[in-house]
Amino acid sequence: MVAQTDPAMVADVVRQVVSTLQGDLTPADLKLFHEIEELSQYIARARREIAELRTEEIRAHHIPAATDELDAIVAATEEATGSILDSAERIEEVATSLDGPNEQALSEAVTRIYEACNFQDITGQRISKVVKTLKHIELKVDNLVQAFGGYAAAQETIRRPGPLSDDDLLNGPALPAEACKQDEIDALLASFD
Numbered sequence: 001m002v003a004q005t006d007p008a009m010v011a012d013v014v015r016q017v018v019s020t021l022q023g024d025l026t027p028a029d030l031k032l033f034h035e036i037e038e039l040s041q042y043i044a045r046a047r048r049e050i051a052e053l054r055t056e057e058i059r060a061h062h063i064p065a066a067t068d069e070l071d072a073i074v075a076a077t078e079e080a081t082g083s084i085l086d087s088a089e090r091i092e093e094v095a096t097s098l099d100g101p102n103e104q105a106l107s108e109a110v111t112r113i114y115e116a117c118n119f120q121d122i123t124g125q126r127i128s129k130v131v132k133t134l135k136h137i138e139l140k141v142d143n144l145v146q147a148f149g150g151y152a153a154a155q156e157t158i159r160r161p162g163p164l165s166d167d168d169l170l171n172g173p174a175l176p177a178e179a180c181k182q183d184e185i186d187a188l189l190a191s192f193d
Contacts, residue, residue: 011040050144063138070127081120088113 014036088110095106 008040008044011037014040058141059138063134066134067131070131074124074127077120077123081117084113084117088117 014033091106091113092110095103095110098106
């Protein structure tokens with residue numbers, strides 16, 4: 001575990017050590033003092049910025065929500081691909097009842113549909129990579145927060161967000177578990193009559 005040190009305390013100790021030196025300070029001593037002071041300020045800024053990230057909210061809400069959305073995309077593409085393939089099979093059945101150039105044209109079109117449906121496998125693989133990357137980012141954010149004093153220390157410096165805007169409330173399609181049922185929507189619309 002990394003020991004937690006207050007950057008202001010480090011700078012204070014350096015000032016005390018430099019002030020006790022006897023004789024004239026060399027330009028190298030002054031440069032070293034300046035570099036250590038800048039490093040201390042940089043660490044303090046980094047700590048503040050990490051705390052302002054609201055890492056607990058990212059870890060507890062945003063990353064799981066993003067992975068849920070990505071899982072919903074995979075499920076929707078699987079379902080759409082299944083429908084496309086079923087339709088292509090039906091077209092292929094009809095094509096066998098035709099003769100000549102029409103059968104050939106439909107067979108070629110169905111083959112292109114089958115080939116194009118490979119997008120679903122590729123999409124699933126790419127989304128899996130994104131989910132893995134999100135989990136890696138989550139781990140790295142956790143490690144940074146722990147290195148700078150943990151979530152409790154970070155929570156002390158978090159600024160509270162302002163009121164929600166219309167953009168915050170408009171989220172696009174909902175996940176199936178969170179979506180309103182058609183009966184609920186109909187009842188709401190009926191209440192306006």
